[in-house]
Amino acid sequence: MKALVFNGPKDLRYEYFDDPKISQDRNLIIQVQKCSICGSDLHMYHGDRIGPYDYSKPMDHFCTGHETIGEVVEVGKGVTTHKVGDRVLVAGGSGCGKCKRCLRGEINLCEGNSRGQGSTAYGISPALNGGHAEYMEVPFADTGAAKIPDGVTDEQAILLTDALGTGYYGVKMANVKPGDSVAVIGQGPVGLMAAEAAMAVGASRVYGIDMQESRRNLTTKFGGIPLTPDEALERIMHDTNCIGVDAVIEAVGVGPTLKQAALMLRWGGSMSILGILQKGTEMPLQIMQGKCLRVHAGIAGIADLWDELIPLVQGGRIKGEGVFTHHFSLSEGAEAFRLFEAREDGVIKTMITP
Ligand SMILES: [Zn+2]
Ligand SMILES: [Zn+2]
Numbered sequence: 365m366k367a368l369v370f371n372g373p374k375d376l377r378y379e380y381f382d383d384p385k386i387s388q389d390r391n392l393i394i395q396v397q398k399c400s401i402c403g404s405d406l407h408m409y410h411g412d413r414i415g416p417y418d419y420s421k422p423m424d425h426f427c428t429g430h431e432t433i434g435e436v437v438e439v440g441k442g443v444t445t446h447k448v449g450d451r452v453l454v455a456g457g458s459g460c461g462k463c464k465r466c467l468r469g470e471i472n473l474c475e476g477n478s479r480g481q482g483s484t485a486y487g488i489s490p491a492l493n494g495g496h497a498e499y500m501e502v503p504f505a506d507t508g509a510a511k512i513p514d515g516v517t518d519e520q521a522i523l524l525t526d527a528l529g530t531g532y533y534g535v536k537m538a539n540v541k542p543g544d545s546v547a548v549i550g551q552g553p554v555g556l557m558a559a560e561a562a563m564a565v566g567a568s569r570v571y572g573i574d575m576q577e578s579r580r581n582l583t584t585k586f587g588g589i590p591l592t593p594d595e596a597l598e599r600i601m602h603d604t605n606c607i608g609v610d611a612v613i614e615a616v617g618v619g620p621t622l623k624q625a626a627l628m629l630r631w632g633g634s635m636s637i638l639g640i641l642q643k644g645t646e647m648p649l650q651i652m653q654g655k656c657l658r659v660h661a662g663i664a665g666i667a668d669l670w671d672e673l674i675p676l677v678q679g680g681r682i683k684g685e686g687v688f689t690h691h692f693s694l695s696e697g698a699e700a701f702r703l704f705e706a707r708e709d710g711v712i713k714t715m716i717t718p
């Protein structure tokens with residue numbers, strides 16, 4: 365098959381790659397219909413790190429992409445919920461679905477995954493090839509894939525594979541309750557989805573903070589309050605009588621924004637960190653302790669969240685409108701990454717279609 369293959373930082377090539385085969389009974393193969401690029405893919409592109417993977421070092425080649433929808437073309441004997449011809453959305457990371465953690469609804473903490481602990485993400489290492497390809501193997505498909513339901517568009521289905529799931533996870537981990545005031549730092553796709561999800565679960569007010577105007581414009585679509593990083597802290601303190609917001613979702617992952625998050629929270633407020641942290645990222649520990657903050661950093665177990673999220677999308681409470689700004693064919697994948705990384709042309713999110 366043809367695929368977009370990681371050959372090294374800034375070196376993605378559209379080239380031939382081995383066709384995926386069913387390696388275990390509980391797996392299936394999809395013909396990929398769409399697969400977008402995630403902001404976290406840029407760490408790979410830049411030669412930084414994601415979890416255990418250090419992209420500045422040589423590694424075996426693999427197909428990128430972890431936000432995938434497609435049509436089932438082959439099903440392993442142990443798969444019970446999918447059949448050939450189904451259109452499915454695939455969670456960005458896979459868990460075994462059978463261990464204690466998976467059964468508790470904590471796929472991200474999976475203990476039984478043959479590829480190691482924690483869920484295994486597609487398309488960020490040779491451990492699991494991604495969906496920037498014509499075909500993709502889906503491990504543990506009963507858990508990690510869901511039929512695309514009625515009333516959910518392809519774009520929304522793609523958002524459910526990662527950005528929306530991750531944003532919503534940030535909302536949950538920041539303990540957002542009805543009536544809360546919330547700030548989301550970073551209005552890239554994940555931050556936008558976090559902000560929209562916070563509104564959907566009843567936040568009274570959601571600030572969306574970003575440097576880029578095109579992103580801030582999307583914040584207003586679901587009733588969020590757009591702010592630039594320079595004005596954010598002063599405005600939030602003004603609006604809250606110098607108390608601060610109840611919850612912050614940090615969707616950037618660098619020292620200055622983490623500090624800003626701690627400063628704009630009320631005492632005893634909650635912060636969840638969704639941005640992928642790099643080695644040596646500075647944490648504002650003294651502020652966190654002094655203000656008795658709750659802080660959660662983690663990676664979402666996407667499939668665990670679908671029971672709550674899919675109805676919110678079907679019911680029109682979360683729309684994800686305007687997030688996909690650019691469309692490319694698979695053969696143009698390298699250009700899609702280049703444009704996304706350069707933030708050219710007001711890009712928010714890029715879709716790739718094989
Ligand atoms: Zn992602
Ligand atoms: Zn498991």
